[in-house]
Amino acid sequence: MSIPQIDALASEPLDEFDARILADLARVQDQADPPPAGLTDRIRFELSLRALQAELAELQGMSELETVRSQSAPEVFDTISFTASRVSLMITVTPERGRDDTVRIDAWVTTPGVEIELWQEGSKRTARADEDGRLAWDDVPRRPTRLLISGTPPVVTPTIEL
Amino acid sequence: MTASATDTLPGRATAAFTAYRDGDVGALGTLVDLVTPVLWHAARACGLDAATAEDVVQGTWVKLYEGGDRIAEPGAILAWLVTTTRRESWRVSARLGRATPTDFDEPVPPRGEPLGTASAADPEQEVLRDDRDRRLWDHVQRLSPRCQVLMRVICFADAPNYAVLAESLGMPVGSIGPTRGRCLAALRKALLTDPHWSLT
Numbered sequence: 001m002s003i004p005q006i007d008a009l010a011s012e013p014l015d016e017f018d019a020r021i022l023a024d025l026a027r028v029q030d031q032a033d034p035p036p037a038g039l040t041d042r043i044r045f046e047l048s049l050r051a052l053q054a055e056l057a058e059l060q061g062m063s064e065l066e067t068v069r070s071q072s073a074p075e076v077f078d079t080i081s082f083t084a085s086r087v088s089l090m091i092t093v094t095p096e097r098g099r100d101d102t103v104r105i106d107a108w109v110t111t112p113g114v115e116i117e118l119w120q121e122g123s124k125r126t127a128r129a130d131e132d133g134r135l136a137w138d139d140v141p142r143r144p145t146r147l148l149i150s151g152t153p154p155v156v157t158p159t160i161e162l
Numbered sequence: 163m164t165a166s167a168t169d170t171l172p173g174r175a176t177a178a179f180t181a182y183r184d185g186d187v188g189a190l191g192t193l194v195d196l197v198t199p200v201l202w203h204a205a206r207a208c209g210l211d212a213a214t215a216e217d218v219v220q221g222t223w224v225k226l227y228e229g230g231d232r233i234a235e236p237g238a239i240l241a242w243l244v245t246t247t248r249r250e251s252w253r254v255s256a257r258l259g260r261a262t263p264t265d266f267d268e269p270v271p272p273r274g275e276p277l278g279t280a281s282a283a284d285p286e287q288e289v290l291r292d293d294r295d296r297r298l299w300d301h302v303q304r305l306s307p308r309c310q311v312l313m314r315v316i317c318f319a320d321a322p323n324y325a326v327l328a329e330s331l332g333m334p335v336g337s338i339g340p341t342r343g344r345c346l347a348a349l350r351k352a353l354l355t356d357p358h359w360s361l362t
Binding site for chain 1: 187190191194195198199202203206212216219220223224227228294295298299302313314316317318321322324338339340341342343344346347348349350351353361
């Protein structure tokens, strides 16, 4: 069988063989190089932040607090502070007793009564600050997290690794 | 501008974009879900690593969000998204030193990626399938960058309506459809002359 020349092949009409090759290629690409998990979630979130015209809070500081709860082991907390033009937020991340895959987040915000959304890929949890500006979430998976403080404009934190 | 059937990729993209412009905010999310895979493959076909490709794809959607009312023809939305992604991908790729204009038409050395392992259900068939798939993938990646992008993007069109996607890649009319064109001809020849590849 003679090896077909590209010019000759190029000028022929498309046929079923071509359609099969291209259908195979679509499938192979999806297997060999699929879009990363969560890509569309991240894009949708970015667009919704723009729709809200949210202000991005600035990371102000991070520290570890050590506290002796009993005469046995001390517990280590991670605290993170954020600031924006009209509001500041501090959160404390505490491992949950007996578990290593979830944490409790305690938050203090300078605006009493404000609603804050805890955003992780695929989930949103809303809590409202009390009159002292305190609120909390428990049973939070250790995943990349952002907090969205409602208001005009809303304020969103950078991504936090729990 | 020919009308697209509503169940083709361009048709569904146009329907979602039209709904979004008519005030259905959720339709933008639908459009994102529908078209992001094609944009991802376009960016990757231009040689971008995963993180950079993700940034470029997200950037395309942000550009749409911020300038969407300037797209005159909703029927052109798929082409606009792919063109925007392709242009930015080449721009970034050139800046990162991964592609120069002279590379665009030259065949590239293979950089195959591993496919999933064969399933237990039908091992021989699955292995055979994987070997065929590996060879197809290998041959595609040896095409010139221009042909790679074309093949890797138009394969997501509904056969035989490849022209819309081909045009959105900036390819000259005749690159594909109604005739095969040189890129698909090169791929076909590579497959036909590979003694270990067969159609079934």
